[in-house]
Amino acid sequence: MKANDLVELAGRNLRESGFRNSLTTAGVAVGVAALVAMLSLGAGLQGLVTERFARSGLFNTIGVFTARDMRGMERSERRSGVLESNTRPLDDGARKDISALPHVIEVYPEVRLLTDVSFEGRTLFTSVSGLSPSASQNEAFEKMHGRFFSGPEAEEAILHADFARDLLAPANSPGDSFPLPMGPRTGSTPDVTDAQLDSLLGREIVLHYGEREPTPPPTQAPAHPTGRGTRAQNAAASTARGDPASGDSTDDTVSFSVVRRERRLRIVGIIDTEPFAGITASAASRVFLPVGLAEKLHPAQASTLRDIMQAKPSASENYSALVVRVDDPARVQPTQDALKRMGFRTFSLLDATKSLRRVFVIVDLFLAIFGSVALVVASLGIVNTLVMSVLERRREIGVLKALGASDADVKRLFFVEAGVMGTAGGALGVLLGWLIGRVINFGTNIYLTNQDLPHETVVLLPLWLIAGGVAFAIVVSLLSGIYPAARAARLDPVQVLRYE
Amino acid sequence: MPDRNGTPNAIRAENVCRYYTMGDSEVRALDGVSLEVRESERVALVGASGSGKSTLLHLMAGLDRPTSGTLETQGRNLATMSPEELAAHRRGTVGMIFQAFHLLPRMTLEENVELPLRLAEVPREERAARVREALEHVGLAGRAAHRPGELSGGEQQRAAIARALVNRPSILLADEPTGNLDSRNGEEIMRLIHTLNESLHMTVVLVTHERRLAASFAERILVLSDGRLAAQGPPGDPTIEALQ
């Protein structure tokens, strides 16, 4: 029998016991809905958490350093097969090469300085960091006052709310604004309102910093004529100190001076939470500026001093560290390997999403098992309905066989009937599951609104789940059809026609 | 397969047995039956109740298989056919009608008659015309959209005949087709089968226990007794008269 005839006959039979078959189909639908709702909850939660992780930048960021810096590291690097002769400086050429690596979406230097910031005549000592454009994805900027930087080199600043409060509250001593590293701030001033914070937007702060300027060796760098040179370093480094341990002694003498500079920056945004701006400790910073601008300033950083101490300064300014962002946490390891082959030291957090995914597989498995129980019950319903149908239709089956239906034809007929119930039940079930998901989302968001929290999608119905739900229902229904179909095919037409 | 007279055989049975085992006992429904039915011949199978008439007819129809022996239709042995081949035989070679009509009650006459065409995978566009033709043959073209329940017994049996001949089989097997009908309707059905035999040259094997019906219809009468062929001959033959 041809497929369309089979489907037609099956459809006919299903309609003839419409009520019973509808109930059976509804059973399948409920089973599938339970499964789909469970799994879409799993998918939603997983999406929620992994998205958070992805946006934090924690797991798709690699810190890159030159392998020359740390002697202690080299021994272990040598053991792990990285040749020390392979090391290369972290300069602009290296930066270009790293940008060209596959899956790398962003390479920027880490710029962080501890310096003075003044606002309307008051000066506060604080930590200032460069922020890459991608940092705007960070959660910290979700509920910010104002906006993110207008461009990568815009002369703008974003302040941490604590620092903004310190600017507004002259009662606090300036020293308070220097945060404990990574620690929660305790000395915040509660008597500053949001409106007051907003009033800062558009006003200007002045960044005081030291600019690195290479100077020819014989010339002594002139001290910047400023009265407030207490913390700013007027440095002239003259180094000729070889390192006996490594043997690569350097005789060349490179000098540079640090010149005091000022830069006016417009306050465009204020954030409450600390952004994670890569792999470095910039989270503890209180003032942020675009990383492009930060680079242009050529500020003397903490690492500049280290260069002096380690006898590594050079006229061509090397980066102390580069931050590399890849498009997927899974790409971190291969990119890191590639960077090591290029001769750099790298640092990244473990791909926590990997273990997270593992957890979610287990969660999904449990959800699927619970969901499947309903579907198993539904499949028993199919078996029951079809067995009853076989018993009722003994005569019809006998007649079909007498008219030339083969056992396989009869079997197929019942499979199609089971399959139709499965498909309809599956489709209905996915729809129902989706509705349940919507209700859960709706309910959750009402709760979140009451708690004054942003809305979230807790239940997610991905395409694979839609297709999978229907496919699973069909498979289950066909499995349920095996026994009734075999029973129908086994029916002896002679017996049926003789006595019925 | 041509017999000694040169007329091809529609059916040839040789030592056909069909035993049923029920626990320890064995029921010999057919016990070594040998016979031949020529093409376009009208034969009647008669015999007492339980003598094995229906059993033999089911074997010829390919609904059942002999326990031993050879049963050939058109030169092919049904005893050795696969289930699929038997199904094809039922679809293409034979048409069956029953005492209880066995029309599917929830289908219209049209749909009932279309069933064998569906099973034989006849293209859709041909079906309507063939259903119509078959229904015209039995004089029910005007009742095509009716359901069996809305028809008289005689009409139902005519519809069943239309269903049996829609696939143009060469052999028509009828198991007491008039058993559920009054004599007037019965005679009408027998006349119809007679016409089909003559116009379509169908071989007809009719099972009946009505001597008069067998005599008026058949060219040859086969008498079964306890699963054996007790006698055969044209109507009026004294040995047959004696057995009945």
Ligand SMILES: Nc1ncnc2c1ncn2[C@@H]1O[C@H](COP(=O)(O)OP(=O)(O)OP(=O)(O)O)[C@@H](O)[C@H]1O
């Ligand atoms: N499945 C079966 N199991 C056991 N015995 C059977 C079976 N089918 C038929 N028989 C026996 O085989 C014998 C022949 O039966 P069959 O139906 O062929 O008789 P029949 O000549 O058609 O009788 P009737 O005129 O009453 O229709 C009977 O004795 C019957 O009881």
Ligand SMILES: [Mg+2]
């Ligand atoms: Mg009988």
